[in-house]
Amino acid sequence: MSLVAWATLVTGVALLPATSGAAHSGFRAKVSVLATSGYAKVLVVGNGRLKGFPLYIFSGDAQGVFRCGTTLAHGYDLGPVPSTPLTCTGPESDLLTGVKSDDWPAFTSAGPPEAGLGVSARLLGTVRRAGIGRQVTYAGHPLYLFDPPSQPFSPQGEGLAETVHPLAPWHGYWSLVSPAGTNAPGRARLERAVLPSGARVLSVVMDGNVMPFDETVYTYSNPPPSTKCSGACSLTWVPVLSLSTPLSGPGVNPHLVGTLTLANGTRQVTYAGRPLFLYSKEKVFLTPSSHLKASGTAGNGEGARGAGGATFVTIPIT
Numbered sequence: 001m002s003l004v005a006w007a008t009l010v011t012g013v014a015l016l017p018a019t020s021g022a023a024h025s026g027f028r029a030k031v032s033v034l035a036t037s038g039y040a041k042v043l044v045v046g047n048g049r050l051k052g053f054p055l056y057i058f059s060g061d062a063q064g065v066f067r068c069g070t071t072l073a074h075g076y077d078l079g080p081v082p083s084t085p086l087t088c089t090g091p092e093s094d095l096l097t098g099v100k101s102d103d104w105p106a107f108t109s110a111g112p113p114e115a116g117l118g119v120s121a122r123l124l125g126t127v128r129r130a131g132i133g134r135q136v137t138y139a140g141h142p143l144y145l146f147d148p149p150s151q152p153f154s155p156q157g158e159g160l161a162e163t164v165h166p167l168a169p170w171h172g173y174w175s176l177v178s179p180a181g182t183n184a185p186g187r188a189r190l191e192r193a194v195l196p197s198g199a200r201v202l203s204v205v206m207d208g209n210v211m212p213f214d215e216t217v218y219t220y221s222n223p224p225p226s227t228k229c230s231g232a233c234s235l236t237w238v239p240v241l242s243l244s245t246p247l248s249g250p251g252v253n254p255h256l257v258g259t260l261t262l263a264n265g266t267r268q269v270t271y272a273g274r275p276l277f278l279y280s281k282e283k284v285f286l287t288p289s290s291h292l293k294a295s296g297t298a299g300n301g302e303g304a305r306g307a308g309g310a311t312f313v314t315i316p317i318t
Helices: 001-013 091-096 232-236
Strands: 032-035 039-047 054-057 073-075 082-088 122-128 133-138 170-177 189-194 200-207 214-215 220-223 237-239 255-261 267-271 277-278 311-313
Touching: 001 133, 220 232
Parallel strands: none
Antiparallel strands: 032 039, 054 170, 073 082, 122 133, 189 200, 200 214, 220 311, 237 277, 255 267
């Protein structure tokens, strides 16, 4: 969902004037920290006309690959038309001049970015990208813009899935950023979803601040003890993360819900001790009124192979 679509269809927020920090020659963008109740500390724009905008990272931008690029595609954009032309990103100036096709405008800086209080200057950097300019990075992750500041803090891009058609087909998931340079998730909520076959499986609520829906989650089927989903595996299979012990909806046994701490300090959700993952090519469904179907996704990652020859499977919930 582009910022323009969000502003028009959800809140009526007006577009900003066509002047902004990075639009001025020599302007140094600043990154600051915002303390929140639902997501702990997160990174936000620290100066200029976009001050206070949350900053986001994308799971597909890893291993030297930028899946959030400027190639035109078609996808669902929260409107009455189920498929509209979109690019994943574009220059920051597009956000300010009414260009409607950029899904996640890049956060850019004409000079070296400045670290605000609580931000690690060592983790700040930039990368030059064709058609975008000098995009700010943090811990190696390109940073993106999506929604304006909100009170109380309700980030529209957190937990947003953009996998395959009918969604914007970027093959991944969006997250806020912590001062440590890791994902900054809220508190996950596990639910019981229904697959097209009628089977009931474990799911997690995604897109919780705009149009919540239950997305199928997966785990390893009898993985070797040494199996770890890293490298190319982590581009396809994204850990389900939670700020604290996840919530449990009807039919989900709360005694089986837990977390494990990953090497980067984030907490991956587990069920019956098994780590949970999202599939970067998960298919969702639209209702006849062009809304996301809330009750479940396709479960099309069932049986796919992962690291070490392990197979990913859904988790039945009776």
